[in-house]
Amino acid sequence: MDDFLYAERADRVSLCTDHRPYIRIPARGLRGIARVLWTTFSWTTVFLPLIPMAIAVSKFRWSPDCVFWLNLVALLPLFGAFRYSTEVLSAAASPNVGRVWDSTLGAFNLDLAIAFIGIWRGQLIFAKSYIVGKVVASTLWSTGVCFVASGVRSAESSFDETMSHTLGNLLATAMVPFAILSVFPQTENHPPSTSSVLIISRGSSVVFLTIYSFYQLFRHKTHTAFFDPELFVDSQDEESSQQRRRPSSDIRDLGGWVTSVTIIGAATLGYVCSTLALRSMHESTSLTEEVVGFCLIPLLGEISEITKLSRFAYRDRVDFALEKAAGLAVQTMLFIGPLLCLFSWSLGQAMTFRLDLLELASLMASIYLFNGILRDGKSNYLEGALCLGLYAIETLALVVRSRK
Template structure:
């Protein structure tokens, strides 16, 4: 017979071990009150965020049991990207000096979900199952959408090079700045429209094509009410921790104590911390041969960053920041995004995965991580 004392123990047993890193939350509060070293706040905030997003991942995984793999993947990607969006919003408020880190975090989220998360899921699941499958229609549509987003994200960066090659802009270099802002805003609006259309496609008109062939029936460990409550509480914690995280980066920049390039911080550290929740869920479910859900989480999160988070940040910068943010990435960032799209195009269109394809994805990600580390 279960007693009231057994219920808390049973609940604690269902919480992922990494979620206990949330004990660093009070440490961050104390460090902020004491005006401690920004490096200490940066590290402790990052650790606490990792614990919080793991809790978000667990809560959304529970909701996915009630909602099914399509809605579950969407919810997991959405709430996983809330961390990324909140961190980036605080970066916008901090001012134009933080824009490179914000843009790098967008690049890192796309690379992290597409190459690191999906690659790790394919490798981890492939060590147990010789071949795993997911919707070919979904793969074709998502890869095509990746090419569209790559084009739109690349054009503003190309425009910044026009004063060096186009005679019109050589004579009037100031025109390029206006052109960049106009093209970035246009891209943001069109990407948001495309995001809405992808939701209609995947959740309504072509839902039957994207539904997995084999349904996995599970029993949720948490109620819907408990999952929603934990989701709300964890999101509020992420908001506070994100402000501390971004503030610490800004202080380190001003003090000249950053030991890593801004590109590495944005592309690797901020992106990995912000996307840890859905990343771990995608890898875990792949081991249970739920590659459709894993694919929906990783690819859905990747496209959501490109089609929703990036456009929202551009539009929000007109209201929250001292000057608008444009989609001007560095050439290394564009090159890494292009490589990721090429690799995914070659590997995903057949609707099947195996461990060697996962290893290929991870190799490309690790290569660019090292490149960004050595970037001055």
């Protein structure tokens, strides 16, 4: 398939080089789409036929649960295609532009778009649960899977302590406003939904964005030695033999209009499936905003990425996997969370960082365990099992608590 899509042979007639534009242009477009689908191929690609099926069942007004689950699974291949296409555009740009992209626009994946849609629809509990669930999934699920994968091959793996401590301290700092706001109403003679909580939440959002800006300056400009520079470029030595056979110029060619069309198409279909899923969630008698926001949507985004992270961890590149997992958690708390809060403010809605006791306990326990296992700069499969076990317990507790 690589030879068919990428190899240019003089002895083979290609419609992409035909002199007739009405044949050449459509042929190049179809070849570009085929390259994107083949390059982003993973086990989630088999769910592509579910996209029209999920849209169709909603038009025939099937049960809300059926509509929700079909649209949720249909989002899996869209997550992968959207994420890979944005990475291609970032790689095609200059290094400085690529860093800015990764720090800002790189955070805008489809799961974040679903959270914005939820706020637009007034489902603030769902958006708040998404923030907590994304952090918990990144620190426990992704880290746990990577540690188990690395422990299969080696008894113990090491990673940079400075990098891990920096990420851990950022997470611990970002957790403080959530804890303060969860107990703040009990310290004043006000109900929990007063303007005081809103002022602290919105003020904390501005502070978070400032800290995130300093973190990006620290990471990309003043202390780049603390982070592995190979994390920000393609690791050709880690790719499969199929990927190595693909000409780099042809892969960069995907960064043009074909990649843009893929991003627009994935975003459009993602918007349709997300809207249908959130609407059916509201109509369902067995699904709640907390379960969907805390468990399903964050895990959906992690599943599309976990294959790559576990592969790098298995090849003793725990630094890469850990930086991606913990970096996503930091990005969620210091960048995505504030954006969601300020976006709700712009719509005149009162989204705050105040959590209930179960969500607060889950967030604190996740960050506490994450910082604990990073303390010695080494990992093993037992620590991965601890992360996965705690994630299972927190998810089970939330599901049981949220049963309708």
